[in-house]
Amino acid sequence: MEKTALMPRLLACLLLTIALTVPVPGRAQELAAALHQRLPQAEVLRLTLAQAIRIALEKDPGLKQSANQVASRNIDVAQRQADFAPDLTARLTGAEHFDKTIDPLDGNTDRRDYETASGSLDSTVNLFNGFGDIAALRGAERELAGEQSSYSRAAQTLLFDTVSAFLQTLSSRELIRVRNENLGANLQQQEQVEALYRAGNRPVSDLYQQQAETANAVLDLLLAERDYAVASRRLLQVIGMPPSGRVDLQAPDLAPLEAALVALQLGPPDLAALDQRSDLQAAKYQIEAAAEQIDEARAGYWPTLNLSASLASDYSSLEKGTDFSRQFFDHNPQADIGLTLAVPIFDRLQTRHQVAQARLRQDNARLTLHQRQLQAETELGQAINDFRTAQQLIGVTKTRLTAARQALAAMEERYRVGAATLTELAQLRTQFAEADFERVKARYQLITQEVAIAYYLGDGQRLQALLDQWENAQ
Helix, strand or coil, rough: CCCHHHHHHHHHHHHHHHHHHCCCCHHHHHHHHHHHHEEEEEEEEEEEEEHHHHHHHHHHHHHHHHHHHHHHHHHHHHHHHHCCCCEEEEEEEEEEEEEEECCCCCCCCCEEEEEEEEEEEEEEEEEECCCHHHHHHHHHHHHHHHHHHHHHHHHHHHHHHHHHHHHHHHHHHHHHHHHHHHHHHHHHHHHHHHHHHHHHCCHHHHHHHHHHHHHHHHHHHHHHHHHHHHHHHHHHHCCCCCCCCCECCCCCCCHHHHHHHCCCCCCCCCCCHHHHHHHHHHHHHHHHHHHHHHHHHHHCCCEEEEEEEEEEEEECCCCCCCCCHHHHHHHEEEEEEEEECCCCCCCCCHHHHHHHHHHHHHHHHHHHHHHHHHHHHHHHHHHHHHHHHHHHHHHHHHHHHHHEEEEEEEEHHHHHHCCHHEEEEEEEEHHHHHHHHHHHHHHHHHHHHHHHHHHHCCCCCHHHHHHHHHCCCC
16 A cells, blocks of 8 residues: 555656756756645544544554453452352243053053143252352452453553654654755755856756755655655554544644653652552452462362252142142142251362462462563663653754754855855755754654653553643643
8 A cells, every 4th residue: 555655756756856857947846846746635634632542542442352351350240249149940840641551350451641740949059168259259359450450551551552653643744844844945956056057157066966965855755755654554553543544633832841841850760659550450459369269279178068948849630639729839839948068078189289270370470460560660760761861852952953054054155155065065954954853853752751651650640631731732
């Protein structure tokens, strides 16, 4: 799909490059304008950051799967709670009997057909099973709490991915602006060189060199447009939308938010707050659930005590003189109630093995928590370092851009009067374009790193405050 979309751009680039090798004034600008007119148009989806987040939360399949896991754990808890209740079973049986007897003296056959019916209500309730049902319920509740924490983390991850993709797409769009301005400056410079060459004030080598610089500017623009298309598709994929359309992102003025983030003073990583991160809490709940599974397995060492009760009755047409109602409800009803005690003596070591397996699961859960804690501390520390670097880059890239702009203006004047070469001018123009390029990257990188700190810290309030500040600047 990307190769097909780039074909019109490559065709326009080829035409423009051919035109740039021919010193015809004004022709390069016309083909540069045609560069974007040749591009295929698609439906535009206008998005704010809040809209992108809302769509992602509604459509993301992974988050829906996580919600299904929470629902499944709720069912497990309900099932464990129901294990404490008695069961109740109703049985009703009816039969038609076809019987005959043969008299051994005379050999006569006597047919005797009759009907029978019976019914019963049976109930059993466990009175004691070594506290296994209690442990099973607690374990299910811990697993539910862990799944809820995992869902919360999945939502935070989706939000982080959406914001990161949104900012990356905005950054790519700004880089197109930088490349466009660089192309326009090179086209203007080419006109000046053409005029100086025709007047006999510059050699033809300057004209050829400038044409090459302009062609490079066209190539940079095409690459920037490709990067923007890739970033746009990535954003649409993250929020669960078909990646076939185009997006028009609505962004606020970054200056107030940038100033606030540059002035932000960060202390050392807050490990106490980090310990409350949702995925770490989920791992802790898994350890607690594993402990309950050990107790549930240990219940196999204990005897079980069950209470059972039954109410039954029957009817037979062989009993002459009594109808169904009198037999079933008056003559034949019977009730039973009893206790059943089962003491395990030898279960082929099944309980022992189940306890051992449960202990191993608990040990693995502890190792998983330790691994996640190390990873979380590393991620948070790296995010803080990256944010501090991004803060410094804001001032550095701003100073560099200002200096590069002033140096370029001075060099353009020197070249105009013949005091500098075109090579010197081209070098400064390239440095200015790169300085503008790095300035754009630094601004969006600063915001991205603040989002990363909130995400790796698991601080939903901090992330929400940043998003509110973004929306208020719209």
